Amino acid sequence: MSHDTHEEVHITPYKTYYIILGLLLVLTAITVGVTLIHLGTFSVAVALFVATIKGSLVLLYFMHLKFDNKLFLALVAIVFAVYTAVIAITFIDYLSR
């Protein structure tokens, strides 16, 4: 059995997960709290902004994109960029009708 790996195995400390878990819970409280004070049109923007921060924390830390081969991070970035472009193009269409 050979133990030689090309790179050091990354073991994420539990502490990292506690911090991320805490941040995600705080952000959830913020989104729910923002709903209670009516911001009107801004509320969608705030909700999506907070959701994107939460999603990024999940992707980077829970899904290890921050520590893994950067190829995965690049691929995820491309997928989200393409998806954002599809949304933008769809709304350019709807808004210009």
Added chain:
Amino acid sequence: MSDHSTTQSHGLVHRDDEGSKLGMWLFIFTEILLFGALFLVYSVYRFKNQDAFHAAALNLDTVIGTINTVILIVSSATIAMSISALQQKNKKLAITLMVITLVLAFSFLVNKYFEWGAKFHHGLYPGAEHLISLGSGQNQFFFLYFFMTGLHAFHVIVGMGFIIFVMRQVMRDELTYNNYTRLENAGLYWHLVDLIWIYLFPLFYLIH
């Protein structure tokens, strides 16, 4: 076999951990695009029926939605920690954390069952006379609500199956501290379930 294999457990058995993880990510991309298409439909329908979507969303239970959000976030953390536990050769803790994840996943589904049950009770399901009387905008909202949270709940069930599958392999020492990629892949799938909910929750429950 691959030139990029990071570890070899035996002389003859080749393993490509990075390749297997890449395969999992490619599958996750198809899932993101599946839900992405539904979110696109949602955003167009909402754009065209803003008042109806606001009125319909008032029927959703923000409390249950918030509880389920917390459940998924915590379960996401526990499955992530089980990988660290297995890497540190703490098999017992790894299995305990997987069991906690499964219990949380199940309680998510129980909440969903009661939530959906209440909607059916109030005549808020596609095809119900009460919902039809509310107009097409609210019908679109509830159609998307049932389809998207239903598809998400299906992913919760599949994710539980995946976790049970790898948990058995950890118990039998088929997955160990230096061979844990399948557990990582199960974790990735579970985080995807969490990630989708992170967007479903504000878009359905928090438009007031």
